[in-house]
Amino acid sequence: xxxxxxxxxxxxxxxxxxxxxxxxxxxxxxxxxxxxxxxxxxxxxxxxxxxxxxxxxxxxxxxxxxxxxxxxxxxxxxxxxxxxxxxxxxxxxxxxxxxxxxxxxxxxxxxxxxxxxxxxxxxxxxxxxxxxxxxxxxxxxxxxxxxxxxxxxxxxxxxxxxxxxxxxxxxxxxxxxxxxxxxxxxxxxxxxxxxxxxxxxxxxxxxxxxxxxxxxxxxxxxxxxxxxxxxxxxxxxxxxxxxxxxxxxxxxxxxxxxxxxxxxxxxxxxxxxxxxxxxxxxxxxxxxxxxxxxxxxxxxxxxxxxxxxxxxxxxxxxxxxxxxxxxxxxxxxxxxxxxxxxxxxxxxxxxxxxxxxxxxxxxxxxxxxxxxxxxxxxxxxxxxxxxxxxxxxxxxxxxxxxxxxxxxxxxxxxxxxxxxxxxxxxxxxxxxxxxxxxxxxxxxxxxxxxxxxxxxxxxxxxxxxxxxxxxxxxxxxxxxxxxxxxxxxxxxxxxxxx
Amino acid sequence: xxxxxxxxxxxxxxxxxxxxxxxxxxxxxxxxxxxxxxxxxxxxxxxxxxxxxxxxxxxxxxxxxxxxxxxxxxxxxxxxxxxxxxxxxxxxxxxxxxxxxxxxxxxxxxxxxxxxxxxxxxxxxxxxxxxxxxxxxxxxxxxxxxxxxxxxxxxxxxxxxxxxxxxxxxxxxxxxxxxxxxxxxxxxxxxxxxxxxxxxxxxxxxxxx
Numbered sequence: 054x055x056x057x058x059x060x061x062x063x064x065x066x067x068x069x070x071x072x073x074x075x076x077x078x079x080x081x082x083x084x085x086x087x088x089x090x091x092x093x094x095x096x097x098x099x100x101x102x103x104x105x106x107x108x109x110x111x112x113x114x115x116x117x118x119x120x121x122x123x124x125x126x127x128x129x130x131x132x133x134x135x136x137x138x139x140x141x142x143x144x145x146x147x148x149x150x151x152x153x154x155x156x157x158x159x160x161x162x163x164x165x166x167x168x169x170x171x172x173x174x175x176x177x178x179x180x181x182x183x184x185x186x187x188x189x190x191x192x193x194x195x196x197x198x199x200x201x202x203x204x205x206x207x208x209x210x211x212x213x214x215x216x217x218x219x220x221x222x223x224x225x226x227x228x229x230x231x232x233x234x235x236x237x238x239x240x241x242x243x244x245x246x247x248x249x250x251x252x253x254x255x256x257x258x259x260x261x262x263x264x265x266x267x268x269x270x271x272x273x274x275x276x277x278x279x280x281x282x283x284x285x286x287x288x289x290x291x292x293x294x295x296x297x298x299x300x301x302x303x304x305x306x307x308x309x310x311x312x313x314x315x316x317x318x319x320x321x322x323x324x325x326x327x328x329x330x331x332x333x334x335x336x337x338x339x340x341x342x343x344x345x346x347x348x349x350x351x352x353x354x355x356x357x358x359x360x361x362x363x364x365x366x367x368x369x370x371x372x373x374x375x376x377x378x379x380x381x382x383x384x385x386x387x388x389x390x391x392x393x394x395x396x397x398x399x400x401x402x403x404x405x406x407x408x409x410x411x412x413x414x415x416x417x418x419x420x421x422x423x424x425x426x427x428x429x430x431x432x433x434x435x436x437x438x439x440x441x442x443x444x445x446x447x448x449x450x451x452x453x454x455x456x457x458x459x460x461x462x463x464x465x466x467x468x469x470x471x472x473x474x475x476x477x478x479x480x481x482x483x484x485x486x487x488x489x490x491x492x493x494x495x496x497x498x499x500x501x502x503x504x505x506x507x508x509x510x511x512x513x514x515x516x517x518x519x520x521x522x523x524x525x526x527x528x529x530x531x532x533x534x535x536x537x538x539x540x541x542x543x544x545x546x547x548x549x550x551x
Numbered sequence: 552x553x554x555x556x557x558x559x560x561x562x563x564x565x566x567x568x569x570x571x572x573x574x575x576x577x578x579x580x581x582x583x584x585x586x587x588x589x590x591x592x593x594x595x596x597x598x599x600x601x602x603x604x605x606x607x608x609x610x611x612x613x614x615x616x617x618x619x620x621x622x623x624x625x626x627x628x629x630x631x632x633x634x635x636x637x638x639x640x641x642x643x644x645x646x647x648x649x650x651x652x653x654x655x656x657x658x659x660x661x662x663x664x665x666x667x668x669x670x671x672x673x674x675x676x677x678x679x680x681x682x683x684x685x686x687x688x689x690x691x692x693x694x695x696x697x698x699x700x701x702x703x704x705x706x707x708x709x710x711x712x713x714x715x716x717x718x719x720x721x722x723x724x725x726x727x728x729x730x731x732x733x734x735x736x737x738x739x740x741x742x743x744x745x746x747x748x749x750x751x752x753x754x755x756x757x758x759x760x
Binding site: 131300324326 | 554555557558559561562563564565566567568569571572573574576577579582597600601602650651654655658673674675676681687688690691692708709710712713714718719721722723724725726727728729730731732733734735736737738739741743744745746747
């Protein structure tokens with residue numbers, strides 16, 4: 054995770070640092086209430102400000118990198134085309150990948166869902182008497198609830214990515230797919246490491262904290278029985294896979310223990326080695342605004358004396374492939390650019406989404422796992438289209454967010470308040486006359502109603518913000534009638550012209 | 552085998568029925584400087600932005616002398632006590648590496664000296680395969696990495712890099728671009744998160760005159 058600028062305001066030592074906000078999690082079977090959790094996050098203003106600043110800094114650096122490359126837009130188009138081609142022939146490329154991997158001496162397993170993935174990996178570990186595993190960051194394993202499963206069977210998992218390790222030690226999910234603890238301030242990490250690693254609670258210097266974690270984790274790395282990684286890409290032509298990290302922790306996980314297990318989503322395939330040129334040039338520039346991750350590792354066969362397993366995981370992907378409006382979300386390379394640019398994500402923090410994936414990609418991926426639980430998420434968007442504009446594989450993210458709203462409404466997944474409000478709004482917006490009357494009434498209400506009538510639980514627009522003051526010269530339509538229409542010949546149905 | 556057949560069956564049924572040929576990927580290398588020296592200069596510039604150090608040899612300077620110059624105050628012990636594992640004939644080292652070493656056993660290495668298979672000017676990356684590493688883990692467990700790179704072996708960009716046959720022939724091929732880094736704690740850049748704390752690249756032809 055190279056290089057965000059430090060936040061100068063955060064270097065001020067405070068007697069009592071602001072406590073880290075911890076949005077409530079929805080209970081099993083309940084709908085995630087993103088708006089409510091976001092409000093809990095915003096109740097910690099220093100954290101909210103720090104989060105917004107850091108996440109936006111990544112977006113700014115992404116733009117700088119993109120502008121240094123003349124062919125940037127062509128690369129995005131190529132990446133999109135390669136992914137379309139691959140997904141349209143995914144069965145063939147999966148078979149080719151499997152055949153080549155096996156020929157290279159890799160054991161290949163297939164898992165229909167997260168539970169099967171966890172069972173397969175558990176079997177491999179049992180066979181090898183594995184007690185401790187060092188693991189690189191993998192969103193797929195988060196999907197599978199892998200760490201929780203391994204906890205339950207008594208196999209110790211040690212996260213080797215610093216950010217993911219912070220989240221593991223804190224018993225919290227990652228809040229960003231690339232920078233898991235981006236919502237935490239250094240005071241939070243200092244408190245956590247003091248409790249968990251015995252570091253100095255009064256020292257919140259990032260170098261000191263990172264060093265404390267390095268020293269604490271290294272003996273665990275040297276002593277581990279197995280290593281696990283995900284994969285950013287799997288290459289059909291070679292039967293190998295590619296992992297990108299900034300810390301070198303995937304390479305430690307894969308190269309120190311003799312046993313390496315890689316969990317790979319079936320959508321990670323690309324056909325040829327040469328395709329990697331396109332994706333590697335786009336990935337870290339889109340993610341963090343660095344030209345490349347510090348480490349780009351290509352695993353094609355087990356190391357000498359070692360053993361390598363791949364688990365190819367479906368977990369809803371083959372089903373999504375058949376969704377006409379949503380299959381292209383499978384192109385996602387998990388860079389997080391859409392999160393960094395999203396005004397809702399930046400101001401609500403990743404944990405408020407209550408799901409494996411936060412931000413715009415979360416809005417379109419999570420409902421495929423559980424439409425009811427995540428039915429609020431597609432509404433956590435302004436539909437400004439910025440996510441689509443920065444996506445390195447050109448997924449029409451904002452259109453899919455809108456598409457999910459339609460699907461969820463059609464399938465009866467909307468909560469009552471939203472359904473009623475949207476249905477009333479639909480009727481008003483469908484009639485020009487009704488719309489004008491509503492605007493006039495609203496403007497008049499804003500001018501004359503007392504605060505208690507405007508700022509209450511019934512009006513979501515009045516929560517956390519001031520309502521706009523109504524213009525003094527009436528509505529746009531009033532202005533238009535005074536300044537434009539008076540110079541034109543009056544038409545009989547002037548009032549309805551739109 | 553049933554999960555395999557179910558997944559492949561579902562993919563076959565559900566895959567989008569569209570005509571989408573694989574595109575041809577251009578090389579995008581017309582704007583890169585010609586000649587090894589100018590490409591090496593670009594490489595050095597890009598390496599620096601990723602936190603690596605480019606260290607050309609002064610006249611008559613030995614690589615051993617560079618090691619001491621660059622790393623003496625970083626190894627945290629008298630330089631004579633530093634454990635140096637070398638995979639190159641140019642440096643003797645005091646800690647031999649063999650293919651039969653248990654990977655975790657190389658944790659004591661302070662400085663590993665390796666030769667890169669090739670470099671990439673676009674990003675300032677050096678590439679290794681298991682042939683250059685002997686023990687893959689040494690490139691991550693060592694505290695500091697020193698890399699010899701033949702300036703004649705620098706390709707312009709990623710597209711050129713992926714046209715090499717290493718990815719088809721080697722079991723493990725890795726690009727290192729600067730040392731291990733993280734900004735996971737409040738965005739502050741820290742070198743040496745888990746892997747090596749520093750990376751020094753020394754231009755040196757593969758067969759010294």
